Amino acid sequence: MSPTPTTAPPRRRGAPARRLLDTIAGPHGIDRYLEQINPTFVIGECRAEVVAVEHGTEDSVTLALRPNRAWRGLRAGQFVQVSVEIDGVRHSRCYSPASPQDCGRELEITVKRHPGGLVSNFLADHARPGMVLGLSQADGDFHLPDSRPDSILLIGAGSGITPLTAILRTLCAEGHAGQTALIQYAPDPDRAIYRQELDHLAAENPNFKLTRSYTQAPGAGELDGHFSPTHLPQADPCFAAAETFACGPPALLDAVRGTWANGLEHRLHVESFVPPGLLPAGEPGTGSIRFADSGLEVRNSGASILEQAEKAGVPAQSGCRMGICHTCTCRKLSGTVKNLLTEEVSAAPDEEIQLCISAPLSDLVIDL
Amino acid sequence: MSTTTESQIPLTPEQIESFGEELDAIRQRVLADRGERDANYIRKVIRAQRGLEVAGRGLLWAGVFPPAWIAGTTALSLSKILDNMEIGHNVMHGQYDWMNDPTLSSKQFEWDNACPADQWRHSHNYMHHTHTNIVGKDRDIGYGVLRMSEDQRWKPYYLGNPVYATLLALFFQYGVALHDLEVERLASGEAKLADKRKLLSGIWKKVRRQTLKDYVIFPALSGPFFLFPLAGNATANLVRNVWSFTIIFCGHFPEGTHEFTEEETENESRGEWYYRQLLGSANLSGSRPFHILAGNLSFQIEHHLFPDLPANRYAEISTEVREICERYGIPYNVGPLGKQFGSVVRKICRLALPDRKSRGGNQLPVAAHEGKEEQVPIAA
Numbered sequence: 001m002s003p004t005p006t007t008a009p010p011r012r013r014g015a016p017a018r019r020l021l022d023t024i025a026g027p028h029g030i031d032r033y034l035e036q037i038n039p040t041f042v043i044g045e046c047r048a049e050v051v052a053v054e055h056g057t058e059d060s061v062t063l064a065l066r067p068n069r070a071w072r073g074l075r076a077g078q079f080v081q082v083s084v085e086i087d088g089v090r091h092s093r094c095y096s097p098a099s100p101q102d103c104g105r106e107l108e109i110t111v112k113r114h115p116g117g118l119v120s121n122f123l124a125d126h127a128r129p130g131m132v133l134g135l136s137q138a139d140g141d142f143h144l145p146d147s148r149p150d151s152i153l154l155i156g157a158g159s160g161i162t163p164l165t166a167i168l169r170t171l172c173a174e175g176h177a178g179q180t181a182l183i184q185y186a187p188d189p190d191r192a193i194y195r196q197e198l199d200h201l202a203a204e205n206p207n208f209k210l211t212r213s214y215t216q217a218p219g220a221g222e223l224d225g226h227f228s229p230t231h232l233p234q235a236d237p238c239f240a241a242a243e244t245f246a247c248g249p250p251a252l253l254d255a256v257r258g259t260w261a262n263g264l265e266h267r268l269h270v271e272s273f274v275p276p277g278l279l280p281a282g283e284p285g286t287g288s289i290r291f292a293d294s295g296l297e298v299r300n301s302g303a304s305i306l307e308q309a310e311k312a313g314v315p316a317q318s319g320c321r322m323g324i325c326h327t328c329t330c331r332k333l334s335g336t337v338k339n340l341l342t343e344e345v346s347a348a349p350d351e352e353i354q355l356c357i358s359a360p361l362s363d364l365v366i367d368l
Numbered sequence: 369m370s371t372t373t374e375s376q377i378p379l380t381p382e383q384i385e386s387f388g389e390e391l392d393a394i395r396q397r398v399l400a401d402r403g404e405r406d407a408n409y410i411r412k413v414i415r416a417q418r419g420l421e422v423a424g425r426g427l428l429w430a431g432v433f434p435p436a437w438i439a440g441t442t443a444l445s446l447s448k449i450l451d452n453m454e455i456g457h458n459v460m461h462g463q464y465d466w467m468n469d470p471t472l473s474s475k476q477f478e479w480d481n482a483c484p485a486d487q488w489r490h491s492h493n494y495m496h497h498t499h500t501n502i503v504g505k506d507r508d509i510g511y512g513v514l515r516m517s518e519d520q521r522w523k524p525y526y527l528g529n530p531v532y533a534t535l536l537a538l539f540f541q542y543g544v545a546l547h548d549l550e551v552e553r554l555a556s557g558e559a560k561l562a563d564k565r566k567l568l569s570g571i572w573k574k575v576r577r578q579t580l581k582d583y584v585i586f587p588a589l590s591g592p593f594f595l596f597p598l599a600g601n602a603t604a605n606l607v608r609n610v611w612s613f614t615i616i617f618c619g620h621f622p623e624g625t626h627e628f629t630e631e632e633t634e635n636e637s638r639g640e641w642y643y644r645q646l647l648g649s650a651n652l653s654g655s656r657p658f659h660i661l662a663g664n665l666s667f668q669i670e671h672h673l674f675p676d677l678p679a680n681r682y683a684e685i686s687t688e689v690r691e692i693c694e695r696y697g698i699p700y701n702v703g704p705l706g707k708q709f710g711s712v713v714r715k716i717c718r719l720a721l722p723d724r725k726s727r728g729g730n731q732l733p734v735a736a737h738e739g740k741e742e743q744v745p746i747a748a
Binding site: 023024026027028032033036085087088089090091319320322323324325326327329330342348350351352354 | 396399402403404405406407408414415418419421422461462465466467468469471473474475478479480489490493494497498577578580581585586675676
């Protein structure tokens with residue numbers, strides 16, 4: 001699952017002591033030595049050790065992560081990028097931790113298996129305590145506001161329930177006095193992520209109302225089927241006055257946005273979850289390329305990204321223009337590209353590509 | 369290559385094309401197979417290098433004791449050689465970009481060498497690898513100070529060829545750093561120093577950091593015994609310089625390697641490009657540790673055919689490349705270090721003097737004809 005990151009993680013400048021260490025350990029820097037002792041000892045980069053692995057439902061796995069000292073914490077609802085190396089290749093995916101804000105130094109992420117999903121299946125099959133994962137700092141505008149709203153409605157489907165669980169757990173831990181309602185959409189009770197934890201929270205907190213709708217098990221929950229405006233009065237009688245947070249697949253969010261279209265938009269916060277690799281690949285010549293650093297956006301002409309960057313006046317470095325010298329290698333932040341030499345198609349976010357032999361197949365964001 | 373010199377290529381266009389396709393097939397096969405094994409390999413080399421670096425610095429800190437000085441200088445020399453050759457050179461070629469690991473990204477990697485990584489990527493990855501052995505374009509031919517080809521017109525300045533070569537070997541990291549400065553074009557007035565400001569400031573920043581570390585900070589840590597780490601660090605830099613000079617000059621200048629003119633290489637096809645890379649490069653034979661210390665540039669031929677394949681693969685694909693060369697009658701130049709370097713030294717000395725006989729040393733080889741004995745000896 002992946003809310004597309006809106007910004008690249010900020011780069012921090014080191015303190016003077018750190019700079020001295022880096023000069024002594026130059027040109028590689030002190031972290032390249034510390035990581036030889038233990039990969040989590042690095043000081044300039046967030047990494048996390050898996051401390052517990054639990055298979056909550058048949059198609060999901062919940063990991064408890066202990067970030068290293070570089071971790072700066074998160075607000076309930078934000079996401080992190082987790083990277084894992086599979087057959088020598090580092091892959092990053094976004095996950096919204098479900099652990100409450102300020103819960104000490106542990107993070108909990110729940111990964112739902114996607115059919116054919118490389119990272120989700122790898123983590124579900126291979127994650128073990130002691131494994132070290134790459135971690136970004138928390139990011140995203142989808143989070144509980146610092147001044148807690150009196151009335152809150154949460155709508156979540158599938159693994160979109162995880163940031164909502166973080167929000168809910170945070171509110172319960174703080175003894176929030178207002179009303180909170182949650183509608184969880186899942187195919188059936190067995191595949192309802194965090195079912196027992198949510199039941200438990202509902203039983204302990206009288207001002208939290210939990211409603212479930214099962215799309216493939218009619219009658220098993222209080223409601224049936226996919227999201228519909230008719231669900232709202234039953235789940236939360238004062239939904240129109242509530243600060244609403246919705247997270248799930250695009251179809252759910254479209255339906256929710258339609259309902260909140262009549263002057264209530266400012267109360268609605270949404271986050272979309274689309275698994276990378278499952279994005280549809282367009283034909284060459286469709287979509288647009290956004291050059292993040294230059295702030296330029298061009299319509300995709302179908303030519304190599306390097307040619308399009310140069311035409312747009314983006315200062316792209318280039319060399320051989322035949323895939324040999326890697327002078328033009330750049331980070332692709334999101335989107336699908338085709339390697340013109342190998343015909344290989346890749347939709348992975350945050351990966352290095354050679355601009356001169358890559359052509360866009362979808363909307364792209366390039367770090368240039 | 370252009371039509372005017374087509375007669376020089378002993379293969380028919382069809383042969384050149386199928387030759388290129390065979391090499392492309394090797395490349396595709398390795399690309400498809402790239403994975404954990406290659407990742408583990410480079411990480412193992414990096415781990416060894418970091419260990420040698422720490423051991424070397426630590427021992428040289430106590431360098432007042434002769435065994436510690438000798439062991440420390442050896443460890444640090446090996447560390448710098450691994451850092452520059454098997455790690456730096458290969459990582460900066462993008463051989464490990466597919467791993468998507470920022471610490472192994474060709475764009476971000478910096479090495480323990482006076483030459484700033486970004487300048488190296490331009491002068492080496494682009495200028496040298498794209499224009500290999502094209503006189504006037506590939507600045508690795510003599511680094512702008514030596515005469516390494518008959519195609520460079522002789523002038524009295526070149527009488528000093530052996531002296532310049534020795535100096536270049538001793539201060540090789542600075543020679544590499546000044547590569548893009550084009551000193552000879554500055555001297556002839558073709559280029560202006562004012563245009564090189566940015567380049568120079570990049571070099572100066574890098575050299576300052578390197579000097580501060582090797583010649584100020586680490587010696588200072590030894591207090592009154594600062595001379596010992598200072599001498600150890602200088603020796604390690606010298607060893608690395610001479611070693612990398614030796615390996616690199618054996619890659620393109622032993623007898624039997626070819627240079628090309630710009631006209632010859634206009635509108636090259638992919639097959640012709642491969643062909644030029646092959647004729648312009650020479651391999652070194654040796655043991656596995658030798659190849660690792662050489663950064664696998666002992667497989668210079670395979671490196672020039674596939675500069676961005678992980679270097680630990682060159683050994684295994686070299687047997688196939690050699691077999692293909694034999695079939696097409698293309699010479700595959702390989703020899704032990706002593707023989708190849710000896711021939712480089714002879715070339716440096718010979719080219720110090722004006723050409724004695726008519727030019728004939730740079731004729732392209734003639735292909736073996738079907739049913740005939742191999743005409744081109746495969747040096748071994």
